[in-house]
Amino acid sequence: MKKGILYLNQFFGQIGGEDKADYEPSIHEGQVGAGLLLNSLLEDTEITHTVICGDNFMGSNEAVAVDTILGFLEGKEFDIFFAGPAFQAGRYGNACGVICKAVKEKFGVPVITSMHPENPGVDMFKKDVYILRGGPSAANMKKDMTQMAELGNKFLKGEKIKGAETEGYYPRGIRLEIFLEDETPASKRAINMLLKKINNEPFVSELPIPELETVPIAPAIELANAKIALITSGGIVPVGNPDKIQSSSATRWGRYSIAGMKRLGNEAEGAFKTIHAGYDPSAANADPNITLPLDALRAYEEEGKIKSIHDYYYATVGTGTAEGEAARMALEIIEYLKADDVDAVILTST
Amino acid sequence: MRLEIGNFQVENIEFGMKSSYENGTLTVNKEEALSVVMKDEHITEADIILTKPGDDVRIVPVKEAIEPRFRLNDGPTFPGITGKLNSVGNGKTVALKNCSVLAVGKRWGSFGDGLIDMSGEGAKYSIFSQFINICLVADTDEEFERHEIQKKNHAIRWAAHRLAEYLGSIVKDITPDTTEIFELEPITKRDEKVNSLPSVVYVMQAQSQIEESGFNDLVYGWDTNSILPTFMHPNEIFDGAVIGGSYMCCSSKWSTFDFQNCPTIKSLYNEHGKTINFLGVIMSNLNVSLEQKERAAMFVQQIASSLGADAAIITEEGYGNTDADFIRVITLLEEAGIKTVGMTNECTGRDGLSQPLAALDVAADAIISCGNVSTLIELPPMGTVIGDLDALMRDGLSGGWADDEKLGPSVRADGSIIMENNAMFCGDSTLGQSIKTVIEF
Incomplete structure (x- = not known):
């Protein structure tokens, strides 16, 4: 049986609403709130602890919050770390990103969270953390948590993951080669793309042109x-x-x-x-x-x-x-x- | 032009008293075959070793691959290489399918050479693991380049083409199993239905980066560094007018075999008269100086425009420096209103974090990606090595190394290897065979 730990904010950790947003980090044995759902979705893995922290506390005292939580985790055995889902909540998204990144760097375990595309946390942390494409509100809890558990199960079983699009997480800027399962050769893919382009039909380039980092010309020197x-x-x-x-x-x-x-x-x-x-x-x-x-x-x-x-x-x-x-x-x-x-x-x- | 390729499906190759072909079995008189190889006095020793898919065999350093062929009407099969100049692409040629001649260094490798595994995990990285391979393993007296990283490999590459022509000649008087016909009428003589379809050109940017002659792809024996982009009939590409070179990281290279079987030209032929009007091939190059790049790109744009192309597929034989040519031509074609699809591989680094091409432009909005040259590949030992395994780490093969702080040498004492995809023999197949792509992780 493998072990996982889940991070939740004050609301989903059942501490309270906005009035409890300054809630200092705490750790609880077993599952709290949405943790019960995650626990039921994981295969051969138990959520052994739940970390809860107020969104404002994390926002205004990030270093203290991170240190405290990393201290909680020190010495605990766990194979994976989850946070959220954070939906479209900006502060919660930031908190999930911050803590996932810190846990990954310190403990080297897979970290997974979930956010709606408009959550600012996506752009801030998508390169560091697996962030699944989630819904806008808590009405999507079951769907988003299921996605998190599915990706988590793959990591826990050591399965190969199939890329950002298939798995449903935001691209991390990592481009690697794969062998196509249907083995369509490049010649056929090229003709198909050409015909679509000729006929003004939508197509997807296999190499999207990335945003270029341009370096401004340095000021003149003497x-x-x-x-x-x-x-x-x-x-x-x-x-x-x-x-x-x-x-x-x-x-x-x-x-x-x-x-x-x-x-x-x-x-x-x-x-x-x-x-x-x-x-x-x-x-x-x-x-x-x-x-x-x-x-x-x-x-x-x-x-x-x-x-x-x-x-x-x-x-x-x-x-x-x-x-x-x-x-x-x-x-x-x-x-x-x-x-x-x-x-x-x-x-x-x- | 009308080219008839008579195909013989080779299921088995063996050595025997008399070179012959019967019921899928090619029998080769080794002595006679080697005498063709040894016609060049610079070949000092040579052997032919046969291997087939599934064998516990690793082949390295592989310099070239050629499909055995013989031109029936008027030789040679490889004009300017195995004989005098003559036009190809029209008439009849016979081909031994399901097999290839590989030019393998007995000892010495060079920058553009590659590796092929005939079975196991490594076999998926090169299409040449799927063929019966007739390995010409040879050494030469080309002392001037013995210890150079860049080698012209002239003697062994030319010998391999002679051997391929000799093997093809074995079936010259026999009725082929199947016949493929490639016929493309002159552009101004096509019927109204064909003319009404979108007109498409195929732009091939052949490897031509080395200024000194002897390294680059050759068109009718002429160094591609010295060409201006020129219009060719696709049948010429199929029929031995172009041969592979001896420079470029191997997974990005096009072998003679790849030209002879170019899948993208075949796909364009298949669509011709149905969905497109296939105009033909613009043969371009990849010279290194900026002015040469610009001049070549201008010529490609002009030829495509003058031919009335509505759309184009373009592919480059290389990456890095050559991405500038690739992107520049796409940009100029798009500016001329020609809808273009590019085919290339990428260099995103071992971790996948690097910029995929050295040059980029938003005009390149339709690209087929055929692999990542920097993919790190670790493979177990194979029972037999054809060639010299140490070449991978000793001789400067791109994708191999003598030592690395974290990874150690490319070749380990037990025969297992660690290398970049760069050294997989013609592994990224940007002429169209690649079943790889690159995705975001």
Whole structure:
């Protein structure tokens, strides 16, 4: 028999209405209120405890509320954590999101809640928590709780889940490949989509264009007073590749001194080369400065066009490298740039 | 153009005294077949190993796949590759179905090479696990690229095409089991009913990213890096005018076999005269400099517009840098009022959190997704390896690695492997075979 814990607000935890919204967190053995329903829907699993907290208390004392509740859970055995459903109630949605996220991070168990699409908690927490698409009001309690239990049962049994749309939760921004159960080949899917598009019938793209994060252009700087750093995704590394940066799908980056160096020596001189597998390496191996233009930048430094060059350059490989990995590596590199008061970066590819 | 492909459904392949075909069994005189392979003095050693679906076999590094074919009217079967130049797509060709010739490195792999498992969990990742595979396992004297990550693999790829042509020749005088006829009349000579249907072009963006010749897909033996987009008859694609290249992460690649059997062209043929008027193929490319990308996209738009296309299907052989070409052409076609569906794979990272394509535009509102190149795949050891398993971690195959802090090396001591989908041989099949898609989790 597996064990689950449920979070409810003051109303569904039967403490009281709006006048009890400041109710401090408490934990109760067994099931309270809607917990009885959830308990009856779970397979081979018991809701052993119910946590109750007032929506206002969570809203105005979040840190205290979360600490208190995590303290309640410390040392308790449980395999899954539920919260809500929160319907369209904004404060309750926020509370369910906050506590689910905190429990997931601390205890690593699956966490499930449910909200109506217009609940602001959806956008706040859908990337962190499985939030099922719920109804607007408590009239949907049975339906929403059933959905929560069904997804919970899958996690508890270790079944593979079938994606956001099929399971009924809000997409979390995670795109993964699947094999289609009906095995319709891409050629047929393409023709069907084309015919619908031609005939102005509705169709669903398999790759919805995501909202793009655009980076505003940085304000201009005074070049003559600027310290410039060089970064490349073109795979220029010391011969021997000391950090073993991968030639494609890179997860590693390197930081190499160019202090006092006029230009990068080449592979034949035993100095620098490229380990990037996505372009013809011969020119860069003969003269790595064409990928990482240290020679040109030193000339600018001598002419006084720029003040100085940061003593290290940074390198990774861009081919096949996922955007998420690139963003992580950038954040790690930025720490070094900030520490040395770098004003601007020249980022070169291949 | 009218192409008649005479199909022989191969159920069994064995070696024997005399090369022949009877009742679904292909008998191959190995010595004779190898003599065709060894015609190139750069092949230093070669063997042919047979394997069939269900075998406890892993094949790596696979460089190319070809369906055995023979052109009956006038050779060669692969113009500009196995012989002089001649037009293909018209006339008669025989094909050995249910099997493929695989070009396998005896020892050395390269960036664009892939892996095939003939059974078990790994078999679902490549369509080539479903065929009887005639593995040409060879080594060459191409010392200049022996330790390069990028290899042209010229000798072994050309030898595999010769072998495919030789195997096809075995059935040249025999009546085929079935015959497929592909006939598409000239655009201005179609009847009123066909002309009244929405006109559709198929845009193929073939891999052409390497400036130096010897790596890219070839059209009639000509490097696709050096072409401007050009109009082709779909039968030419089926009949050996285009061969696969030796660069690109493997799951994104199109092998010669994929061109010969392009399912999307077959689907367009099926709809021709019923729901659409299939105009033909615009063969484009994926060069790396921005001006080259823009020029190619302009040409595709112009050709499609001049032909009077109402709609298009476009597919790219690659991801990352090439997404820029893919999205740019979709945008220009849509701007010209041509309703476009794109077919591609995605690179969303092992955790699925990364931006799916390197370039995006809201004009690309109809996309078929064929897989995620970064999917992490862990597979148990297989009883037999054809080729050299270490190539996956040693030779820079995209999707394989020598070591990783968390995952260790791609190839473990017991023969089990961990790799990215990137290294699955032609795994994402963006020419239309893919039964994969990518969804939100």
